[in-house]
Amino acid sequence: MNTAQAKKIPLKEILKRLGLEPVKTFKGGEELAYLSPFRKEAEPSLFINTRKNVWNDFGDVGGNALDFVIRYRNTSVKGALEFLDGLFGGTFAIAPMSNFTVKETPTPEKENVFLLGRVLSFGASAPSLVSYITLERGIGSDIAGRYLKEVHFTNRETGKSFFAAGFENRAGGYEIRNPYFKSSLGTKDISLIEGQGTNQKSGF
Secondary structure (H helix, E strand, O other): OOHHHHHHOOHHHHHHHOOOOOOEEEHHHOEEEEOOOOOOOOOOOEEEEOOOOEEEEOOOOEEOHHHHHHHHHOOOHHHHHHHHHHHHOOHHHOOOHHHOOOOOOOOOOOOOOEEEEEEEEOOOOOHHHHHHHHHHOOOOHHHHHHHEEEEEEEEOOOOOEEEEEEEEOOOOOEEEEEOOEEEEEOOOOOOEEEOOOOOOEEEO
16 A cells, blocks of 8 residues: 555544544534544544545644554554555555445534634734744735734534634634644635725635
């Protein structure tokens, strides 16, 4: 198995074969919540997006399928590939991602699991967020300070609080991002930046 093949294996299938089952389902099965295998907990903090095939652990890190195995086994890329070879017995080579099936109980659509909290000026209480945006994302501090906010939000299910850089849209919602997570809060809409000419706007 190579790294490209490993990243295409459905995360929910990997967790199933590890004996882990979702405890909650959102968005018609597109998002699954698990008790994190990295610690003891009563409420789920590990979430999988089955469409994008990525995971995010709010008490840890996140990434693709290969990243999960590396973290779960505390091993290298080589070690993770060898583990997946043994876990799937070569079935990855004959079964494309679309052929992996896990029976799920349909659940009704739920409201956004994240609840918007405080909205502060960018970097007001989280200098690590400034470093992430300016150093890792390459956005100048003047631009970030002008257009981004420091958005605090809570997971309705777990009660845990988080923060992220937020870009406000026209409806008052936010596109949010931190080193481990990318999502949106509130109503989805386009974001506008005023242009330099009269009545000129740039849409995003």
